[in-house]
Structure formats: structure tokens, C-alpha cells
Amino acid sequence: MTHTQPFKVGVTLHSFTSDYISFRLSFEDMLEIAGRLGGGVEIVGPSHHRGFPEVSDEFERTFKSGVERYGLTPTAYGSYADPFMLPDRNLTADELFEYTVPQLKGAAKLGFPVVRLQYFAAVAAERLIPLAEKLNLQLGYELHAPLMIEAPETQELLAQITRLGSDRLGLIPDTSIFSRSVSQHHIDRARESGIPEEWIQRALGLWGERKYNEEQAVAILSAEGADRKMQSVLGSFWGTCGFSEPAALADIAPHIVHFHGKFYSIVNGDEPDLRYAEVVKTLLDIGYTGWLSSEYEGGPTDTFAVVQAHQAMVKRYISEHQGS
Amino acid sequence: MSNDNPRRGIERSFICDDAIRPVVRDGRPGYLIRVRLMSYRSLPLSCIEAIQLSLDGAPVAPERITFVLNGHGHKLSELGQLSRLWWFILDTADLFVASEAPLAPGEHAVEGTLVTVEPYVTGGRFSFYYPSTKRLGVAMEA
Numbered sequence: 001m002t003h004t005q006p007f008k009v010g011v012t013l014h015s016f017t018s019d020y021i022s023f024r025l026s027f028e029d030m031l032e033i034a035g036r037l038g039g040g041v042e043i044v045g046p047s048h049h050r051g052f053p054e055v056s057d058e059f060e061r062t063f064k065s066g067v068e069r070y071g072l073t074p075t076a077y078g079s080y081a082d083p084f085m086l087p088d089r090n091l092t093a094d095e096l097f098e099y100t101v102p103q104l105k106g107a108a109k110l111g112f113p114v115v116r117l118q119y120f121a122a123v124a125a126e127r128l129i130p131l132a133e134k135l136n137l138q139l140g141y142e143l144h145a146p147l148m149i150e151a152p153e154t155q156e157l158l159a160q161i162t163r164l165g166s167d168r169l170g171l172i173p174d175t176s177i178f179s180r181s182v183s184q185h186h187i188d189r190a191r192e193s194g195i196p197e198e199w200i201q202r203a204l205g206l207w208g209e210r211k212y213n214e215e216q217a218v219a220i221l222s223a224e225g226a227d228r229k230m231q232s233v234l235g236s237f238w239g240t241c242g243f244s245e246p247a248a249l250a251d252i253a254p255h256i257v258h259f260h261g262k263f264y265s266i267v268n269g270d271e272p273d274l275r276y277a278e279v280v281k282t283l284l285d286i287g288y289t290g291w292l293s294s295e296y297e298g299g300p301t302d303t304f305a306v307v308q309a310h311q312a313m314v315k316r317y318i319s320e321h322q323g324s
Numbered sequence: 325m326s327n328d329n330p331r332r333g334i335e336r337s338f339i340c341d342d343a344i345r346p347v348v349r350d351g352r353p354g355y356l357i358r359v360r361l362m363s364y365r366s367l368p369l370s371c372i373e374a375i376q377l378s379l380d381g382a383p384v385a386p387e388r389i390t391f392v393l394n395g396h397g398h399k400l401s402e403l404g405q406l407s408r409l410w411w412f413i414l415d416t417a418d419l420f421v422a423s424e425a426p427l428a429p430g431e432h433a434v435e436g437t438l439v440t441v442e443p444y445v446t447g448g449r450f451s452f453y454y455p456s457t458k459r460l461g462v463a464m465e466a
Contacts, residue, residue: 017364021413024333046365050412084441084449085368087404118444239445 006318007288009311010040010075015296016303035070037307042293044078055106063110075291076258077107081120097124108135114258116172117141132168140172140257145242148177174260175274177242182207183273185264185298190233203234214238246278253286264298266309280317338438338456343463354422362454366413369406374439380432390420431459
């Protein structure tokens with residue numbers, strides 16, 4: 001199979017979170033860095049601008065001048081559903097709709113072609129599609145662990161996408177669902193939080209069976225005597241590391257509007273816990289030509305260098321597969 | 325900017341390193357302790373589940389604490405209703421502690437815990453605890 005135009009590799013500013021929230025990098029610094037990391041830039045609404053869920057004229061000016069100065073391409077805006085923001089009840093479908101509308105308008109105002117939706121926005125999606133058409137936006141549900149491709153929730157989203165039949169509504173797979181193993185980052189965090197090693201090993205063994213969801217795994221651990229903290233910390237192995245088959249991307253190929261290249265570490269040029277070689281191969285095979293955002297979510301490090309290493313890995317897999 | 329000249333940045337913790345500031349707020353004497361949001365994103369104040377504070381080992385009653393953001397004060401008991409007021413991720417806030425007795429000069433042990441909800445975690449309203457302990461001096465009265 002030949003590939004004339006592979007997908008493009010950019011970055012989400014979320015990768016620089018540890019530097020941003022500790023004032024080592026300003027928003028503008030991150031735009032400058034994005035210009036040196038492929039130029040495609042994705043932002044996270046409530047992290048990167050004031051006034052969320054609205055986008056102010058002032059931020060529009062700041063962002064667009066950065067885009068111009070550093071030659072950037074806005075790729076995706078991370079919207080939030082935040083259904084649990086109230087202490088006494090969940091947001092209603094009407095409230096989720098009202099909360100999302102200004103986010104879509106803000107994304108369009110900033111020049112983003114794609115808006116990341118969270119799973120919980122599904123109850124408002126049908127009403128958001130006409131607005132997406134008006135604003136020339138594509139909406140995509142993020143498939144982040146635990147939303148594996150095979151998960152019932154994902155299948156419901158797919159059924160809705162099919163039923164609504166609009167190319168304005170699609171999916172944004174995140175590589176967290178294509179884990180080879182529980183990421184070392186999450187294992188380290190479990191150890192730091194004081195979970196006994198035997199429990200960590202038990203959870204890793206269960207995860208390795210690749211047949212339980214978080215609820216089932218926690219039920220097993222609980223029956224074996226895990227306390228609430230163990231259940232919460234060890235359950236996060238399933239909540240953050242999914243075990244979909246990369247080849248299953250072919251099943252959702254027509255719906256992919258953007259892609260999240262989540263990663264936790266690069267060791268000897270590879271992400272040891274995520275199946276990148278197969279993911280990249282499948283993306284090329286299905287002819288995906290959109291953007292992949294490098295999304296670093298490991299511990300504090302030189303975030304520029306680690307994203308650069310991630311992008312070098314993805315590009316190596318692209319060229320290896322194209323040469324094969 | 326340049327990557328081989330990294331800026332020093334700040335250490336992140338709920339209780340900031342700033343000295344405790346004696347003030348009179350709305351006619352009440354007391355002091356301010358600077359605090360920071362510990363998420364990676366801005367949150368509406370309704371996502372603050374609790375703020376616990378103790379000074380020199382003695383817990384401060386929540387009724388004595390006013391959460392001050394951008395100059396506006398809110399009782400801790402009111403935060404749950406404030407879903408339209410946002411704490412921007414890069415902004416600090418202050419805890420105003422009403423106190424008739426002035427603070428002794430010198431260092432004080434300040435312990436605080438911020439409990440916030442990340443309002444979108446798949447499993448539901450999930451609380452995160454951010455404990456923080458600092459030894460802070462007292463600033464000159466402004």
C-alpha cells in the first residue's frame with residue numbers, strides 16, 4: 001500500500017502543563033514552542049484562557065497574533081462537559097448544551113476546525129450539530145481510557161454518530177486506549193501513594209488478563225480485601241490504560257476527526273507502554289490525513305525535549321511503514 | 325525564551341510561600357494566607373468541596389474563613405453555589421481568617437488542605453485532596 005500524504009504531527013499545549021502552571025512557560029512561550037514542534041496547536045479551554053466557557057476578544061487577539069507570529073495551525077480546541085460541577089446534582093442535558101455552546105463559538109472565533117467533546121456531551125450532541133455546521137466545526141468525542149473502542153459507552157457513541165448521520169460529529173481516539181501495559185507513570189504513582197507492592201502486582205496481573213473493566217477489576221480487588229484507597233488508586237490502572245487493538249481503528253476510520261498521541265515516557269526512542277508502531281501503521285493504512293497531537297502526561301521533565309522525542313518516534317514509524 | 329535557559333518557576337502547593345498578611349477586611353481584623361489552585365485547569369468555585377486550615381496546630385473554624393478571589397470575598401459555605409465564578413488556573417486566592425488577637429511575630433506553622441472535584445471524571449464526582457504544610461512569617465501591616 002502506498003501513502004502519498006501521511007497524517008500531520010503537532011502538539012497540544014497540555015503537554016507543557018507542569019511548566020505552565022509553575023510559571024516556567026507562559027501561554028505565549030508555549031505557542032512559540034508549538035511552532036518548533038510541528039506547528040499544529042491544540043489548546044485546553046479551561047487551562048489556557050480566562051473567562052471559560054467564553055472566549056474573550058482579548059484572548060482571540062493574543063492567540064491569533066501568536067498563530068501569525070509563529071506560523072501555527074490551530075488544530076483542536078478541548079471543550080469540557082463538566083457534568084459534576086454542582087455539589088448536589090448533575091447538570092441536565094439543557095445545561096450541558098448551554099455550557100457547550102459558548103465553547104463551540106469560542107473555538108470557531110479562535111480559528112479551530114475541530115472541537116474535542118467529552119463523552120458526557122452526548123446528551124447535547126444532536127442539538128450541537130446545527131451550530132457546528134453554522135460555525136464550520138467538526139466535533140469529536142474523545143476516546144480516552146476507559147472508553148476503549150469495544151466499550152459499551154463507545155459503542156453507544158458510535159450508534160449515535162451513525163443514527164445522526166452528520167459528518168460534523170466524529171471521534172478523537174487517544175492512544176491511552178492502546179496500552180501494551182499499565183504505564184510506568186501510573187505504577188510509580190501507586191507506589192508513591194503507599195499502596196503495598198503485592199497489591200500493585202496483583203492489579204497488574206489482573207490488568208494483564210485484558211478482560212475486565214474498572215468496575216469489575218475493583219470488585220475483584222475489593223473481594224480480596226483491598227481497602228478504598230487501594231480500590232481508587234489501583235482502579236485507575238483501568239481508568240487510564242485501555243487495551244483496545246490498534247487494528248480496531250479501521251472500524252471507526254470514517255469518523256476520526258483528530259487524534260491524541262498520549263504518552264508518558266520515551267525510553268530508547270520508544271513509548272514502552274503504548275502500541276505506537278501498530279497505531280501509526282493503522283492510521284496510515286486507513287488513510288488518516290488529519291493531525292495527531294503529541295500529548296505528554298508523564299511527570300515533570302524537559303517537556304520540550306520529551307515532545308520532540310515523541311514526534312521523532314511517530315515520524316520514524318511513519319517512514320518505516322511507508323518504506324515497507 | 326529559550327529551552328537551555330529554563331525559568332525557575334514556582335513550587336506548586338495549596339499554601340503559597342508568601343508571608344501571612346495582617347489586614348482589616350470589611351471592618352474585621354484578621355490576616356490573609358495566599359493559596360493556589362492545584363488542578364491543571366480552571367475550576368468553578370462550586371468544585372471546591374472543602375478548605376481546611378490550621379495555624380500552629382490549632383484548626384481554624386470554617387466560619388472564620390473567607391475565600392477571597394480577585395478582591396471578592398465568599399464564605400466557604402457559599403462556594404458550592406458559585407458555579408459561574410471561576411478560579412483561573414494561574415491565579416492565587418487568599419484565605420481571610422478573622423482574628424481579634426494579632427498574630428505573634430515570627431514563623432507560624434500553616435497547614436491547609438484543598439479538596440476539589442474534577443467535574444468530568446468518567447466515574448462521577450471524584451474528590452482530590454491536596455494537603456500542604458508551610459512555615460510562614462508575618463508581613464508588616466500594610
